Amino acid sequence: xxxxxxxxxxxxxxxxxxxxxxxxxxxxxxxxxxxxxxxxxxxxxxxxxxxxxxxxxxxxxxxxxxxxxxxxxxxxxxxxxxxxxxxxxxxxxxxxxxxxxxxxxxxxxxxxxxxxxxxxxxxxxxxxxxxxxxxxxxxxxxxxxxxxxxxxxxxxxxxxxxxxxxxxxxxxxxxxxxxxxxxxxxxxxxxxxxxxxxxxxxxxxxxxxxxxxxxxxxxxxxxxxxxxxxxxxxxxxxxxxxxxxxxxxxxxxxxxxxxxxxxxxxxxxxxxxxxxxxxxxxxxxxxxxxxxxxxxxxxxxxxxxxxxxxxxxxxxxxxxxxxxxxxxxxxxxxxxxxxxxxxxxxxxxxxxxxxxxxxxxxxxxxxxxxxxxxxxxxxxxxxxxxxxxxxxxxxxxxxxxxxxxxxxxxxxxxxxxxxxxxxxxxxxxxxxxxx
Numbered sequence: 001x002x003x004x005x006x007x008x009x010x011x012x013x014x015x016x017x018x019x020x021x022x023x024x025x026x027x028x029x030x031x032x033x034x035x036x037x038x039x040x041x042x043x044x045x046x047x048x049x050x051x052x053x054x055x056x057x058x059x060x061x062x063x064x065x066x067x068x069x070x071x072x073x074x075x076x077x078x079x080x081x082x083x084x085x086x087x088x089x090x091x092x093x094x095x096x097x098x099x100x101x102x103x104x105x106x107x108x109x110x111x112x113x114x115x116x117x118x119x120x121x122x123x124x125x126x127x128x129x130x131x132x133x134x135x136x137x138x139x140x141x142x143x144x145x146x147x148x149x150x151x152x153x154x155x156x157x158x159x160x161x162x163x164x165x166x167x168x169x170x171x172x173x174x175x176x177x178x179x180x181x182x183x184x185x186x187x188x189x190x191x192x193x194x195x196x197x198x199x200x201x202x203x204x205x206x207x208x209x210x211x212x213x214x215x216x217x218x219x220x221x222x223x224x225x226x227x228x229x230x231x232x233x234x235x236x237x238x239x240x241x242x243x244x245x246x247x248x249x250x251x252x253x254x255x256x257x258x259x260x261x262x263x264x265x266x267x268x269x270x271x272x273x274x275x276x277x278x279x280x281x282x283x284x285x286x287x288x289x290x291x292x293x294x295x296x297x298x299x300x301x302x303x304x305x306x307x308x309x310x311x312x313x314x315x316x317x318x319x320x321x322x323x324x325x326x327x328x329x330x331x332x333x334x335x336x337x338x339x340x341x342x343x344x345x346x347x348x349x350x351x352x353x354x355x356x357x358x359x360x361x362x363x364x365x366x367x368x369x370x371x372x373x374x375x376x377x378x379x380x381x382x383x384x385x386x387x388x389x390x391x392x393x394x395x396x397x398x399x400x401x402x403x404x405x406x407x408x409x410x411x412x413x414x415x416x417x418x419x420x421x422x423x424x425x426x427x428x429x430x431x432x433x434x435x
Contacts, residue, residue: 035239207295216297253408301360
């Protein structure tokens with residue numbers, strides 16, 4: 001009989017993991033459907049590839065001109081569709097926490113195993129054929145590059161290969177391509193992400209302040225995701241919504257400076273286009289979203305404190321600091337410590353709410369900074385393109401994009417703490433007005 005609760009919790013955790021995988025796959029499928037990706041290949045295989053990439057796996061592509069020419073173009077894409085990743089994390093965390101604190105670690109471990117296995121199966125099936133339209137390789141054409149002196153035999157100009165099509169133009173032929181996704185990277189990424197989500201669930205169950213902060217983020221997070229998608233629909237239609245589903249968390253990083261590095265023989269293709277449109281109103285967008293994060297988390301903490309008698313995490317930090325300071329005073333100046341203890345009951349502790357507010361603001365600011373740094377690290381993009389003709393392999397283009405993590409940390413710290421202090425000031429004003 002004792003085994004029955006264990007089996008049930010393991011089953012609940014496995015169901016949570018499977019549910020998160022289904023949510024991830026469903027969101028990826030809808031995004032690809034909106035992007036009309038059916039023209040490129042089978043939607044089920046492409047969906048599996050996006051699911052695996054959401055766990056951090058790189059994708060490898062290869063394309064050859066139809067007709068049997070001994071020419072191939074290889075590409076490696078390191079890109080994480082953060083929108084899909086966030087959907088998986090939110091669904092997994094919500095399903096694990098749904099049954100409460102009892103048996104959470106067992107449910108979480110089972111959910112992590114099931115989620116990792118599901119992502120691994122998706123990565124295993126993420127391989128297939130791509131049908132690239134005629135002229136896709138011609139998009140690489142640039143007057144600055146077509147000088148005939150880049151590669152031996154003028155391969156970039158189209159004079160060094162049979163048929164006069166060149167390595168990149170392929171003589172107007174359609175390109176037959178294929179893709180595959182790294183299974184090992186997907187499994188490791190899914191396992192690590194699932195363990196992080198389970199750890200956050202444990203913190204939320206252990207500390208009511210964390211649970212209140214996460215609850216406070218629910219509707220603001222929904223609004224921060226829905227509003228850009230609606231704007232994308234108005235501006236760019238269904239395809240823009242598909243792109244938004246894949247990367248809506250990048251809105252928080254839109255105003256940060258991005259580093260762009262280009263290399264390779266065809267880096268001239270990107271001449272004049274290596275600067276991203278950051279700054280201006282986009283900086284305000286990032287700051288407002290980070291400020292909203294601080295406001296929402298702190299409001300959720302205050303709301304949670306009003307409905308529970310548990311000790312707040314901030315109170316624990318303050319009590320620990322006070323006890324440490326008290327012990328130090330007692331060991332150095334016993335008489336002063338005794339006098340301070342005698343007057344502790346007087347109204348001299350009226351500054352304690354603001355001390356708690358400052359500690360809470362520091363905690364929320366730190367959480368906001370960590371969140372933006374994690375997003376900045378996951379938002380890095382790397383694309384490499386190389387060409388192979390006969391036995392000759394030449395690196396053509398290497399592009400790397402990355403937001404500045406230090407700026408992300410600073411914005412998250414400052415804006416999150418300011419949002420928390422704004423809520424504390426409002427609560428204090430309401431409290432004084434109610435007297």
